[in-house]
Amino acid sequence: MQGEMSMSGVVGVVAEYNPFHNGHLYQLQQIRHSFPDDVIIVAMSGNFLQRGEPACLDKWTRARQSLINGADLVIELPVLACVQPADRFAEGAISLLVALGVNKLVFGAEHSTYDFKDFARKVAQVHGEFHKYNESYAQSFQKAVTQAIGHPVDQPNDLLGLAYAKANYRLGEPVALYPIQRIETSYHDQSLHQGKNIASASAIRKNFLEVPASQQQLAPYLPQSSLDDLLAGPFLSWTDFWPLLRYQILSSGLSELRQVYGMTEGIEYRIQDLTQRSPINLKFDEWVKEVKTKRFTYTHLSRLAVAILLNISKEEVNAYNQHPYIRLLGFDLHGQKQLSRIKKNCSLPIYSRISQEDKKGQLAVDYRAGKIYQLFNGREQDLKRAPIVL
Structure with missing residues (x-):
């Protein structure tokens, strides 16, 4: 190093x-x-x-x-x-x-x-x-x-x-x-x-x-x-979530797709049209290749797919950028001591648990993402989950 x-x-x-x-x-x-x-x-x-x-x-x-x-x-x-x-x-x-x-x-x-x-x-x-x-x-x-x-x-x-x-x-x-x-x-x-x-x-x-x-x-x-x-497991991939993404695209109007974060340059027209015309056995990776243009990389389109799946709006991203926060997942003794040192002077809110109120407020999108992930994972991702302590 x-x-x-x-x-x-x-x-x-x-x-x-x-x-x-x-x-x-x-x-x-x-x-x-x-x-x-x-x-x-x-x-x-x-x-x-x-x-x-x-x-x-x-x-x-x-x-x-x-x-x-x-x-x-x-x-x-x-x-x-x-x-x-x-x-x-x-x-x-x-x-x-x-x-x-x-x-x-x-x-x-x-x-x-x-x-x-x-x-x-x-x-x-x-x-x-x-x-x-x-x-x-x-x-x-x-x-x-x-x-x-x-x-x-x-x-x-x-x-x-x-x-x-x-x-x-x-x-x-x-x-x-x-x-x-x-x-x-x-x-x-x-x-x-x-x-x-x-x-x-x-x-x-x-x-x-x-x-x-x-x-x-x-x-x-x-x-x-x-x-x-x-x-x-369960070991998850786009194979699991692809039917949900496809449903989101097919059930959304162009005006709704246009509000999704990362949707630019009219790509929503291409996404909706190709998804409507695609064969029922089309896989996620094949869909990305179909939608791909010279202006959009595979990674850009994959991130856009996540935003569509989770229905993430431009306003929600802007709100996070203006008011970020820290969510704890776990710590050991050294990590706990560091938290104690900085907590009083930390400039950002620190969440160790998500309450019923949090899931409606600043952490609403994380909660939504967790519930969608839970559909295939089968395990609660946020409510009643405390940080791991080693």
């Missing part, structure tokens, strides 16, 4: 843990090695993820895994943060972590030697050519980044690292950045490599779903407790 420091403090990590695997364990171990006296706080996506998919295991299971394997405090990144593009998602995540006292941010990167802080300053004013309709915003942005920095920054974790660095710059650089080199596998690698003990989360999910008979072969790539949770 770059720039190791002996000064104690609080380390923040932004994560999905979908599922928690040996690569995540390696990251937490590296943090503990470099900063043995620091509290480790994880800001983890809830039951729906920023990359536009349902979590394979619920937020409580994944929070417990991170606590078992080295985290001290786990908070939920609200779904209203997770449906936003990478830059806004990153700023939301770092804002929550800073409110909890974080002064270091650790993240995985394909190129850990990059000076992300310097890159952020160089591209701070880069926004891409929004009106170039023969390419996506991501392509336009990448061209502008390459021009500003002198080379591409186009690998998935590097891009997230740059988003974190830009958010940190906009917030006045309250945290020091510490990239960790991603080892053994790339983010998009769909294969399990024999003799290795790290595989990508996407490879683990793919093999778990497609080759049920070989699920025990995932053992080298996961902590045993994480494998046990996968096998216990």
Whole structure:
């Protein structure tokens, strides 16, 4: 890890843990090695993820895994943060972590030697050519980044690292950045490599779903407790939620779809028309490919699908951005002490439980998302759920 420091403090990590695997364990171990006296706080996506998919295991299971394997405090990144593009998602995540006292941010990167802080300053004013309709915003942005920095920054974790660095710059650089080199596998690698003990989360999910008979072969790539949770299930994916998404689209008018967060440039016409005309056996991944245009990336469309599924409006996202909050999922003794230190001076409301009133107010969308996830998970996600204590 770059720039190791002996000064104690609080380390923040932004994560999905979908599922928690040996690569995540390696990251937490590296943090503990470099900063043995620091509290480790994880800001983890809830039951729906920023990359536009349902979590394979619920937020409580994944929070417990991170606590078992080295985290001290786990908070939920609200779904209203997770449906936003990478830059806004990153700023939301770092804002929550800073409110909890974080002064270091650790993240995985394909190129850990990059000076992300310097890159952020160089591209701070880069926004891409929004009106170039023969390419996506991501392509336009990448061209502008390459021009500003002198080379591409186009690998998935590097891009997230740059988003974190830009958010940190906009917030006045309250945290020091510490990239960790991603080892053994790339983010998009769909294969399990024999003799290795790290595989990508996407490879683990793919093999778990497609080759049920070989699920025990995932053992080298996961902590045993994480494998046990996968096998216990329920393991969810877009396959489960696709009928609900399809129903939402087919039962909504264009004016209703237009109110969904992320619905821009008239894409609602294409979404409704193609969904109405699609064969009954069409799968979610096939639907995304049908809807895809040069202007919209697969990830953008997947996030939009989550927003449609959960009926998330632009007004609800704007309200969250103006009034963010912290939702506790779990903590150990060190995490509890950190909470005690910052609670009196924390600038954001901290929720440890959701009451009947909360579910109608600030946490209404998280509650709604939890109830929809519960349809397939079978477990209450919010009411009467207290933070996990280790």
